[in-house]
Amino acid sequence: MAEGSSRLELSPDRLFPADPGARGVARELYASVADRPIFSPHGHVDPGVLARNHPFEDPTRLLLSPDHYVTRILHSVGVSLASLGVGVSPKPFDPREAWRLLCDHWDAFLGTPSRFWLEAELVEIFGVRLKPSPATSDLIYDQIADRLARDEFRPRALFDRFNISVLATTDDPCSELADHRSLAADPTFSGTVIPTFRPDAYLNPAGIGWAEAIIRLGDASGRSTSDYAGYLDALRERRAYFIEHGATATDYGAPDTVSDPLDFADAARLHAKAVMSGLTEVEAAAYRANMLFEMAKMSTEDGLVMQLHPGVLRNHHRPTWLEFGNDTGHDLPQQTEYSRGLRPLLDAFGTHPRLRLILFTVDAAAFARDIAPLAGFYPSVYAGAPWWFLDTPDTILAYRSAVTESAGFYKTAGFVDDTRAFCSIPARHDMSRRVDASYLARLVVEHRISDDDAFQVISDLVSTIPPRVFGRTGA
DSSP states (O other), X not given: OOTTTTBOOOOTTTTSOSSHHHHXXXXXXXXXXXXXXXXXXXXXXXXXXXXXXXXXXXXXXXXITTOHHHHHHHHHTTOOGGGGTOXXXXXXXXXXXXXXXXXXXGXXXXXXXXXXXXXHIIIIIXXXXXXXXXXXXXXXXXXXXHHHTSGGGSHHHHHHHTTEEEEEOOBOTTOOOHHXXXXXXXXXXXOOEEOOBOOHHHHOTTSTTHHHHHHHHHHXXXXXXXXXXXXXXXXXXXXXXXXXXXXXXXXXXXXXXXXXXXXXXXXXHHHHHHHHTOOOHHHHHHHHHHHHHHHHHHHHHXXXXXXXXXXXXXXXXXXXXXXXXXXXXXXXXXXXXXXXXXXXXXXXXXXXXXOOEEEOOSOTHHIIIIIHHHHTXXXXXXXXXOOGGGOSHHHHHXXXXXXXXXXXXXTBOOOXXXXXXXXXXXXXXXXXXXXXXXXXXXXXXXXXSOHHHHHHHHHIIIIIHHHHHTTOTTO
16 A cells, blocks of 8 residues: 555645646635635535534434535445435435445545535544545544534534535425524524525426415415416515515526416416316426516516526436435436527517526537637626536636637636535635636637636636626625
8 A cells, every 4th residue: 555545644735737837827826716705606515504503413414425526426336225214205224334334335425526525524624634434434423423513613603614605595485484594684694695586396387386486376375376367466475575584596597498488368368278177298398488488577677687507317217216306316417409409588678688598508619619618799698607416627728618619717607616515615715716717727728818817707606606607795
């Protein structure tokens, strides 16, 4: 065994260029933003964790179970999800044994961003220096558990330690946002946690539970959703409620980008049929496309930023979905087209001064093919950061090249961590800052931009662009 291989060591030059000259520039660029506050505009942390501020239960429930990036890789090498505590209501499991399974399969994560994040979490947050392995599993577990029992490792203390300026959560339109209200009213909490309006379940009549969902929507809004006009009013009312409680954005995971609008009479007819007896596949697709158009229209009315991330094939493995539920690691990317599908929406609203449409993708080819050219013309369109299957160092580098050449740096929207794993937030943002420093350093040494421009750009990518695009200019 090579010297030091049994220990976790984080190189200060990780993700920087191999060329010594470019590496030196990258070091300086990264150092200029390394300690800047984190603006997290798109994530899935439960706000109740911060509202309650209870100690985290154990290392597994904090670092392993909620991170489907991690659990899906373990599942791919034969580890049962049940043994990892996966699911909204997980079956009884042994957290220590689950941690052993992670350590037993540590090498399965080699080369993955999950390994990068996990190592950063272990070293920088919990002071772990032992490399995970079957021999060190219990020692690492006990060290982290000891830390979690201390007040300085409670959620709010870590929120402050992570230097998070704004944390956006993802919330059901019918939520009363009780935890957000509690945090906003608590004088002992100095952070900013804002909701995000996520209407997926209410816009797709082919989705499971849509009929029940719009009944809940009616109850929450005080509007009748049995007719189309009342349904639209209910969505507007709930959007207004979210805005009152700090929301600046919506987040829509449509299956595709088709946005053809319907005449009001046709939409009303389809809505009535959906409520009474259900729609055909073709009718449901037309209804869904119309609602994507309507979401953009509502954003021009109330100013909520519109995030769109289409093209995900949800719950690919039906037996896993039936046993463990949504968001358990078996959503898969699909090839996705943007330019044709969004043309009706952009014809109507692409130059509207109140629309900001952030386009995400799980199809890496779409950055250069569709998203960057759209952002390079339409004032309303911004290129969302690589996320989910694409938030890897190499893909982020490729994204910078693909998008910058068509749209520049200032039509991007900033990094999103997109995580339920609270402690991975600083590691993910650190990765983004390092990769951006690497990309800009290459432009500097190739004399494509000046040193001064590079320092300005990386500053803006971290501190200026994200809050401006997401409507938090004063954050």
